[in-house]
Amino acid sequence: MNICRGRNRSIRIALTASAAALSLGVLSACGGSDSGGSGDGKLAVTASFYPLEFLAEQIGGDHVDVTTLTGPGVEPHDLDITPRQTGAMSEADVLLYLRDLQPGVDKAVDQAGVQNTVDAAELTTLETHSSSSGDGHDHDHGEGDGHDHGEEEGDGHDHGDSGLDPHVWLDPVKYAEIADGVGAALQKADPDNAADYRKNTEALTGKLKGLDKEYREGLKNTDSKTFITTHAAFGYLAERYGLDQESIAGVDPESEPSPARMKELQKIAAEEHVSTVFFETLASDRTAKVLAEDTGLRTGVLDPLEGITEKSKGDDYLEVMESNLAALKKALGAK
CATH class of the missing domain: 3.40.50.1980 (Nitrogenase molybdenum iron protein domain)
Known part of the structure; x- marks a missing residue:
């Protein structure tokens, strides 16, 4: 009886240790709290639509996993966010969007509660552009007065x-300003790779200047x-x-x-x-x-x-x- 009890106790200890190791492995595979929703330890970045997805990929490089809410061929203005997408957004390490472009995204962003949420509209200066041509046109164009x-x-x-x-992304100068802001956000979220983010940001803004x-x-x-x-x-x-x-x-x-x-x-x-x-x-x-x-x-x-x-x-x-x-x-x- 003592031998059996000792053997059972050894088995229970072994099973407990295996379960703990398995749990640790699962947490590591999921990235833990430090790496959000990325399963490979990379920074998980969610972008609302293509221009922000492009910035995240170009600046993040191999250090990020980028997903976009707006799939290829989908008109961004008309995007409807699914409950599943809203839930997935909350797992992001960095969330990039442009307020007032996609009303459905704006609402989902407010619900997601991601700490590193970046509104591209705050990274540059947005403007109003006339929506009515009127009766008279002033066609005396100087630089930048279109x-x-x-x-x-x-x-x-x-x-x-x-x-x-x-x-705003159709102006390369303003788009470069947004790129700088995205780079800063990635550096804050992942300081271990900040040097690479700075390097990639400088390379991209150089191309935009060109x-x-x-x-x-x-x-x-x-x-x-x-x-x-x-x-x-x-x-x-x-x-x-x-x-x-x-x-x-x-x-x-x-x-x-x-x-x-x-x-x-x-x-x-x-x-x-x-x-x-x-x-x-x-x-x-x-x-x-x-x-x-x-x-x-x-x-x-x-x-x-x-x-x-x-x-x-x-x-x-x-x-x-x-x-x-x-x-x-x-x-x-x-x-």
Whole structure:
């Protein structure tokens, strides 16, 4: 009996030790409280949509696991967050989003309660861009004094109560400011790899400075300063490089521009020597084609870079922005 009791006690001790080791292994595999939701010990970063995903990947490198809430081909403005996504967000070490761009994401971010939550809108200065072209245009363009004109009812998106234009990533200078802020957030969340994050941030902002220079030089001398697009997303780009953006009424594939707006755009196209009506990869080209047929203009793609798909003219932000520059230079008659 004593031998049996001793043997049973030894078995219980062995099982207890094995269970403890297994529990420790599971906690290590899950990353513990220090590494959030990443299963491989990397920093778990959740980005709300592509431009922030790109920054996290470029700056984080091999030290991060990046997930995005907005899948390829999904229009970010219309994203509905699932309860499962909301739950997963709370496991992130760093959460990147842009308030007032995606109302569903804003609500989920408030519920997630992630300590290292970064609102890209706070990393740069957002601006309001006119949503009505009005009756008179001032087309005397100096550097950085372009105008953004949309329909009187707005550009078809709910940009929150602030009235600020959220499409700030299409300005390489402001996007670089956001990159600096994302880099700082990663350094704070993962100080052991801070040196690499700083190095990667400097490399990326250097590329963005180069992109800004290409845009300035490429759009300095053009036959026209006005471009027409279905989506009023290019106000920051237009302002940075002294251009006029004119947007067609509505971006919903089922909506149609009003007859008054169509007539106005026809007049603007003739007066401003517009050659091309631009549409985007994630929205219907129907309204652009209607206007192009009525005015004899060409159609082309100007990508607001809200997501990358197989239709994108490039594999990442930098390549698509290069493609956008080429499209603008051709449409505006760059010399």
